Amino acid sequence: MKKFAYYDTGHEFPEEIVMAAGFTPYKILGDVNAPNDPADRYIHHYICPFSRSCLTEGMAKSHEWVGIAFCHGCDTTNNQYDIWKRHVKTDFLYWINTPAKNDATAMTYHEHELRRFIAHLETHFKVTVTDDKLKAAIQTSNRIKRLMRELSALRATKDISNTSYHDLTRKCVQMEKNEVIAELEAARERWRNQPPFPPDRIPVLLTGSDITYGAVMEILEAARLRAVRDDLSLGERYFAETIDETIDPVKALVAYHTRIPQPPTRIPFERRLEFLKKCLWETPVSGVVYQILKFCEPHGLDLPFMTGELKKTGKKVIVIEREYTPTMDQQLVSRLESFREIL
Amino acid sequence: MIKLTRFIWNNPGLFAKGVKGYLNQPVTPRLAQIILQYLNQTKLTVLQPWKRFGVFSAGFPTEIPAAMGYFPGYPEAYAALTGTAGCTVPPIEHAESLGYGRDLCSYMKTSIGACRMGWPEDFGGNRVADAYFSANLVCDTHLKWFEGEARLHGKPHFALDVPNLVAGESDERLEEYVDYVEAQFYDMIAFLEKETGKPFNEKKFFEIVNDSAEICRLFRELFEYRKRFPANAYFEWVRMFMLPMVSQWNQKDAIRYYSKELKKAQKRYKDQTSIEGGREKYRVLWEGITLWYNADLYQKVLAERGAYVVCEPYTYSFAGRSKPKGSLKETLRQMARDQIIVPFTLNLDRRIAYFNSLVEAFDLDGVILHANQSCRPSSTGLFDLQEALQKKWGIPVLMMNTDHCDPRAYAEGPMTTRIDGFVELMEAYVRRKGEGGPPSPENMKIKGGV
Numbered sequence: 001m002k003k004f005a006y007y008d009t010g011h012e013f014p015e016e017i018v019m020a021a022g023f024t025p026y027k028i029l030g031d032v033n034a035p036n037d038p039a040d041r042y043i044h045h046y047i048c049p050f051s052r053s054c055l056t057e058g059m060a061k062s063h064e065w066v067g068i069a070f071c072h073g074c075d076t077t078n079n080q081y082d083i084w085k086r087h088v089k090t091d092f093l094y095w096i097n098t099p100a101k102n103d104a105t106a107m108t109y110h111e112h113e114l115r116r117f118i119a120h121l122e123t124h125f126k127v128t129v130t131d132d133k134l135k136a137a138i139q140t141s142n143r144i145k146r147l148m149r150e151l152s153a154l155r156a157t158k159d160i161s162n163t164s165y166h167d168l169t170r171k172c173v174q175m176e177k178n179e180v181i182a183e184l185e186a187a188r189e190r191w192r193n194q195p196p197f198p199p200d201r202i203p204v205l206l207t208g209s210d211i212t213y214g215a216v217m218e219i220l221e222a223a224r225l226r227a228v229r230d231d232l233s234l235g236e237r238y239f240a241e242t243i244d245e246t247i248d249p250v251k252a253l254v255a256y257h258t259r260i261p262q263p264p265t266r267i268p269f270e271r272r273l274e275f276l277k278k279c280l281w282e283t284p285v286s287g288v289v290y291q292i293l294k295f296c297e298p299h300g301l302d303l304p305f306m307t308g309e310l311k312k313t314g315k316k317v318i319v320i321e322r323e324y325t326p327t328m329d330q331q332l333v334s335r336l337e338s339f340r341e342i343l
Numbered sequence: 344m345i346k347l348t349r350f351i352w353n354n355p356g357l358f359a360k361g362v363k364g365y366l367n368q369p370v371t372p373r374l375a376q377i378i379l380q381y382l383n384q385t386k387l388t389v390l391q392p393w394k395r396f397g398v399f400s401a402g403f404p405t406e407i408p409a410a411m412g413y414f415p416g417y418p419e420a421y422a423a424l425t426g427t428a429g430c431t432v433p434p435i436e437h438a439e440s441l442g443y444g445r446d447l448c449s450y451m452k453t454s455i456g457a458c459r460m461g462w463p464e465d466f467g468g469n470r471v472a473d474a475y476f477s478a479n480l481v482c483d484t485h486l487k488w489f490e491g492e493a494r495l496h497g498k499p500h501f502a503l504d505v506p507n508l509v510a511g512e513s514d515e516r517l518e519e520y521v522d523y524v525e526a527q528f529y530d531m532i533a534f535l536e537k538e539t540g541k542p543f544n545e546k547k548f549f550e551i552v553n554d555s556a557e558i559c560r561l562f563r564e565l566f567e568y569r570k571r572f573p574a575n576a577y578f579e580w581v582r583m584f585m586l587p588m589v590s591q592w593n594q595k596d597a598i599r600y601y602s603k604e605l606k607k608a609q610k611r612y613k614d615q616t617s618i619e620g621g622r623e624k625y626r627v628l629w630e631g632i633t634l635w636y637n638a639d640l641y642q643k644v645l646a647e648r649g650a651y652v653v654c655e656p657y658t659y660s661f662a663g664r665s666k667p668k669g670s671l672k673e674t675l676r677q678m679a680r681d682q683i684i685v686p687f688t689l690n691l692d693r694r695i696a697y698f699n700s701l702v703e704a705f706d707l708d709g710v711i712l713h714a715n716q717s718c719r720p721s722s723t724g725l726f727d728l729q730e731a732l733q734k735k736w737g738i739p740v741l742m743m744n745t746d747h748c749d750p751r752a753y754a755e756g757p758m759t760t761r762i763d764g765f766v767e768l769m770e771a772y773v774r775r776k777g778e779g780g781p782p783s784p785e786n787m788k789i790k791g792g793v
Contacts, residue, residue, distance in 0.1 A: 042726050044744075046446060046716050072507065075483050079723035082510040082691035086727060097506040097520070100479055100486060105530050106504060109523040116519075265483060267490050267502055295446055297719060301487035304442035305494065319442070 001176055005065040007054055007084070009073035009210070009298075010263030011233045012098040014114055014253050016243070019137035019177060020129045021121045023066060027173035029234075030054040032213040032326045042083050048295045049324035050212060051076040058088040066125070067092030069117070072100070074265050074298045092124050100266055102258040110254045118250075134249035140177050141243060147184040148172065148239035151191060156203060156228040156283050158194040162217035165227070169234040170212075197226070202340050203285045205315075206230040207276060207306075209293035215326045216291065222328065223336030225289065229279040231261040231272065240275070264298035272302075273309050280313055286343040287316040289336070294323055316343055344386065346463035361428035361466060367638055368427050369580050377600065378424070378583070381592055382464045385421075388414050389470055395539070398472035398492070400485035402661065402685065403503065404678050405591050406555055407528060408476060410548035411535040415592050418469055422453035425467035426635025426748045427583075434460060434467050435749055448484045449717045449748035455488075471496045474538055476531075478503035480682050482720045501534050503527055505682050510692040517683060524679035525672070549667050552674060554594035556666040561601035562588050563662050568608040569653050570705055571615070572622035575608050578652035579641040582633045585658045624649030625769045626706055628698070630728070631713025631721045632657055632747035644759060648766045654705040656697070660687035691724045695731040702736050708776075709769040714744045716752055737775075739768035 004023035006013040015025040030053025039055035062068065068090050070081045081095055096117050099106035118129045151168065154160055168187060172180055197203070204220075206227035211217065211234060220227060230236050241259045244252040261275035279285075288310050292299045303319065310317050318339040320332055351358045370378070388396040397413035399405050405415045425431050434456025435449055441459065443452050457467030464470075475498060477489035486502050493500035504527065506520040532543045562585065568575035576584065584604075587597035612618055627645070629652045634640055641652055663681045667674045689697055701707065710732055712725045729740045741761065746752035 044714055044722050044725070047719055047723065070509075075719045076723075078507045078509075079720055081507075082724055083727065085510050086691065095507075095509045095512070099523075100483070100504040101502060103530070105523070105526045109526070112519065112523075264487075267486055268500075269487075269490065269494075292444070297447065298483060298487065300444040300447050301484060301491070303444075305491050307442060321444070 002066045003064060005058075005062070005068045006071065007058070007068065007077060008071045008233075009051075009077050010071070010265055011237045011260060012071035012073060012257065012263070013069065013096070014117070015173075016134060016137040016141050016249070016253060017114065017118055017121065017129060018069075019140065020133035021118075021125060021127045024176045025173070026065065028054045028057055028068075029170065029174070029212045030057050032215065032324060034060075042087060043080065046295060048074075048076045048293070048297075050210075050293060050296075051080055053324065055080065055084065055088070058084055062088050062090045065090065067094065069094040069096055071096045072098045072265075073263070074296075076297070094120060098257070102262075102266065102271070107254050107258065110257065111250055114250050114253060131249055135245060138243045138245055138249055138252065140181070142245065144172055144177065144180055144184065145239035145242050147181065147188065151184060151188055152229075152236060152239070154191045154194070155226065157197055158191055159196065159198050159201075160191055160194060160226075162220050162225075162227050163214045164191075166211065166214055166217045166234065169232075169238065172238060173234065200224055201226045202287070202343050203228040203283070204343075205276065205279050205283075205285045205288045206232065206235075206291070207288065208232075208291040209296040209299050210234055211291075213326060215328060216322060219322075219328060219332050220289065220336065222333045223340055225336055225340055227289070228285060229283050231275055231279070233263060236275075236279075237261045237263065264302045269302055269305065273306060276306075276310065277313060280310075280315060285315070287318065287339065289339075290317055290319045292319070292321050294321055346386075346461060346468065347465060350462055350466055357430055357433065357466075361425075361430045364427055364429035364636075365424075368583055369638070369642060370583050373600065374583060374586075377587055377596070381586065381590055382421075382424070384414070384592065385416055385464045385469065388416075395473040396470060398469060398475050398489065400477035400481070400489055401589065402480055402682070403476050403478050404528075404682060405476075406548060406551045406664075406678070407531055408474070408535060409551050409591065410544045411539050411541065413474065413476075413535075415590055416469055416472060417590055418454035418458075418467075419450045420586060420590060421457070421464045421469055422450040422467050422748055423582075423635045424465065425453055425457065427638065428466065429636050429750070430466055431636060431748050432750065434462065435751075446717055448482070448488070449746050451484055451488045453748055455492075458492075472498060474498060475500040476503070477501075478505050478682070480505035480685065481688055482718070499534070499538060501531055503531070503682075507688075508683050508690060510690040512690075517680065520683055521676050521679040524682060525675050528675045528679065545671055548671075549674070551591075551594065552664070552667040552678070554598060555591050555664045558588050558591070558594060558597050558601060559662040559664040561598065561605055563659070565601065565605050565608055566659060566662070568612060571612050572617035573620045574623065574626070574651065574653040575611070577641060577646075578629055578633060578655050578658075579638050581655070581658050582635075585661055589661050622706075623651045623653065625651070625708045625766065625773065626653045627651060627709045627711060627769075628653070628701055628705065628707050629655040629657070629711050629713065630698075630725075631715050632718060634713075634745060634753065635748050636750040637753060644762060648762070650709065650766060650769065652711070654701055654707070656686035656701075660685045688720065691727055694724065695728060698728060698732060699735060702732065702738060707738065708773050709739045709741065709765060711741045711743055711765075713747070714742050716744065716746050717749065718747060737772065739765055739772055741765040 001024045003026040004018045005026045018025045036052040039052035243256040262271040395413045398416045401419045431453045435452040437456035438452035453467045462468035475489040475493040477485040665677045
């Protein structure tokens with residue numbers, strides 16, 4: 001099945017629409033191992049390195065994708081669409097202006113945006129996206145979300161490495177969906193038979209910038225911290241909620257996006273905080289790791305308020321800023337080890 | 344006044360520095376009076392409980408809350424003035440100690456730091472508002488910053504979500520966005536009615552919209568005189584002169600003031616393109632927010648080399664308000680259009696076309712692009728803009744990597760060296776223009792950080 005790529009700095013993109021159109025949604029996640037030089041010709045070095053990596057991937061790989069869609073996310077996404085339009089070769093580049101709010105007006109508008117996207121897909125690719133196809137896609141998507149919830153829950157009780165979990169979350173947004181289901185079912189069997197949660201590991205809640213490569217997870221592992229809960233887009237934000245299968249599918253998608261753990265690009269930020277508190281209440285964790293990718297503005301803006309609120313829960317919180325690099329940052333490891341000592 | 348007195352008592356050295364900074368601005372006594380009146384009125388709202396104090400992000404359509412009695416407070420204006428005073432570093436560092444990163448908006452950090460330290464409006468702080476209003480038409484920072492402040496003080500916040508009209512979008516698409524923004528305007532009216540307990544004052548609204556359109560019209564007309572030789576005003580003046588338009592406070596007074604300035608310009612130039620003094624040696628466009636802390640960059644470093652900033656989309660971006668239409672609905676829709684298409688936030692295609700028109704209209708010899716380390720939206724797309732301008736005109740472009748309100752990001756020595764190089768390129772460009780030869784795009788750019 002042909003891949004349809006999307007650039008989304010949260011979990012805004014309606015994968016189900018692309019699935020109903022007969023394509024495999026592919027989330028552009030960049031490649032931390034590849035230098036950003038191609039993108040640096042067009043974007044300043046003080047702008048999100050992840051976004052530059054995505055542009056680098058876009059310029060190199062767009063021929064593998066039938067089209068690309070952007071969702072309104074952080075300022076980085078919003079402003080870089082124009083650069084992609086100039087420098088990434090594709091026959092179909094589309095902008096979905098997902099709203100920054102979740103109220104009734106925003107939901108009406110969001111529905112319009114999704115229907116418009118469907119119409120453009122139908123016209124350009126000469127396909128028909130029926131309600132039945134959408135409902136089938138939603139069912140597939142929900143199946144993945146339920147499986148991921150089961151797998152995610154095992155993190156707190158079994159010996160599941162941070163990297164193993166992260167690998168699955170990446171597959172969810174990049175692989176063909178039926179293959180994902182097979183992978184997840186196989187993983188469920190393996191994970192159920194894993195030894196119990198190791199006593200030398202400390203369970204933590206992981207939040208902050210989206211983690212798009214495994215090295216960050218390895219840093220946590222090296223510090224003997226296990227992320228047993230999170231609110232990341234490659235993580236629980238993606239599967240914490242399921243999509244209503246009983247109502248109009250487009251309306252269901254709109255409603256779904258208001259219920260998920262909110263990304264920092266949406267307001268009000270209480271919704272995100274509520275989810276994090278719920279994680280702390282549901283799962284025994286020893287502390288919170290709040291990591292921020294350098295130059296990540298939405299999380300930088302949320303940080304003082306969110307960390308203050310999280311500390312009020314009585315949990316210890318560590319804030320770390322990380323570079324966009326595949327290398328194991330030993331300074332971060334040391335800091336996290338020290339953090340572990342105080343937990 | 345208590346805050347100011349306390350500030351002076353606690354920070355005598357900083358206050359003296361601030362006064363010196365303010366006095367270094369090229370403002371007339373009348374403009375200084377207007378600025379002081381605005382700052383004092385902000386403070387006086389504490390003693391006027393019948394007035395509501397609103398805090399707004401730049402560019403927010405204040406006409407709607409103003410019609411319901413909200414005084415327009417602008418943290419960015421207070422921060423900018425603090426920048427001119429040269430006093431932003433302590434509040435910025437205070438904000439950073441609270442967890443705000445070095446690369447985040449220096450307006451925001453100046454404001455947050457100054458507020459937390461209890462500084463007065465003259466030095467970046469502001470009193471707690473009755474309500475907070477912000478829009479993401481410029482950046483997401485506005486939404487998050489004001490939301491955070493509202494939460495901190497337990498006050499209501501109204502967020503206006505303005506879609507991005509990305510490159511290649513049609514007029515039909517614009518109208519779809521207008522639908523969404525218009526719907527939010529009605530939400531805002533409902534929000535205001537709930538907060539004030541009063542029905543929306545449509546009559547007052549139309550009056551305010553009419554006056555704000557008139558202020559903008561006068562500003563735009565004055566801006567036209569900057570096309571003449573020599574230009575009627577330069578950036579270091581206009582950036583202060585725009586305050587009455589940006590704040591939209593005391594509109595009648597602003598109209599009187601701008602009208603007088605326009606009459607002065609009309610008298611000065613009559614219908615002549617060039618008057619005594621003639622064309623500047625180098626006429627420059629500045630893209631991005633001004634360096635508030637560095638008036639000397641414009642009035643000394645550039646001016647001493649014969650270069651003057653005669654045009655900047657930044658100030659013009661605040662002059663886009665239209666006259667009221669026949670009905671509330673149509674007026675709101677026009678306001679929505681004015682929110683979506685602003686020179687400062689144009690998509691790349693429109694931005695390049697706009698800049699091409701400015702190069703001709705203002706007879707420019709050089710372009711300075713401010714790569715602003717704490718303002719992502721205005722920094723994005725600058726390389727493409729630079730390339731497009733150089734390809735079409737061969738015009739020298741200086742990419743200036745610094746920050747609008749954080750002087751720590753400005754390195755005077757290296758920057759002056761680069762400005763010298765830029766001026767040399769302009770010299771060659773002007774010479775070629777004079778010879779009527781084709782512009783040469785080669786060797787016409789200076790890049791790199793400080």
